[in-house]
Amino acid sequence: MAGNDKDALLNFLLRMGDSALILGHRVSEWCGHSPVLEEDIALANTALDLIGQTQLWLEYAAEIQGEGNSADDLAFLRDAWDFRNFLLAELPNGDFGRTMMRQFLFDAWASILLPRLAQSSDPRVAEIAAKAAKEAAYHLERSADTVVGLGDGTAESHDRMQAALDYLYPYVGEMFLSDEGDAALAAAGVAPDPASLRNEYDALLKRVMNEATLELPDTRFTHSGGRDGRMHTEHLGHLLCSMQWLQRAYPGSTW
């Protein structure tokens, strides 16, 4: 594999793996704290699905990187500037409504991208995506139903969901940015150009927000800096502190 193509593939795998890892960790923070028992276990399931996907993406990333790292090394021994997750994934949970809104915005993206990736010219990418696509389809069904239920619920739940959407929407655009590496991967049939997914995403968002009686903000401004590692939010470092603490304090420990 030529140097540029290798970098593009590695970047892509890190973006997929890191976004799943960081969001999975965020969702796992609800464990034992959810409003009701049934939601608690459902969120834990979602977190475990995402962390399972992380293992597959980062395992492949480590192989492509070729420096003898494992998926665990990539997850637990890199610092904030090496992470390539979307900023959306690292934002704090807020209330339950905001967590579910963030989940919906991510699930909608994943449910559109993963079935396409399952057709990838790279068999390993196709295999991982085929497994993850089924999980994402279920996540989307659940998070969309919750967004509709709370959006079209009481006055208070509606206002909280609208506030969540207003807060999170400026982070949506980063999932559809593309660079030269993305163009190379698209040309090679490895992954679709992220920008090419936006129309379908917008249509899905419009339909669900309509049903949820929520108003999509009328702006295309987007925060960015996660997928290219240029600048994460202040929240990522704090997340890594708790996520990586054990491996940093007791290097190489296993269980």
Next chain:
Amino acid sequence: MSSVNPGALPETDGKSTPRRNEWPLWEVFIRGQHGLNHRHVGSLHAPDAEAAIHHARDVYTRRNEGVSIWVAESRHIAATAPGDKGPLFEPSESKVYRHPTFYDIPDDVGHM
């Protein structure tokens, strides 16, 4: 003979008890494999049938337990009253001849 409805009890407890602001209770039935019956596995709370199925999937099929889920709101289930146990069930205790154990089953019939 009377029947009871365990799921409805909190709501029919008289005017002095305010209605609790909780999701209704659902009973969950899971089919473990194709060809087997759905079996009652437990209950959960959910706002509607669709959410109840989601919750049932998340709570009761995490370890590959099922291929199909039924849910029914608990208040729709009628049950025998515990006080009627005597008239309902005790008469059959003395009818041992109703058990099909007095026949010799030919070996080539196999498992019945």
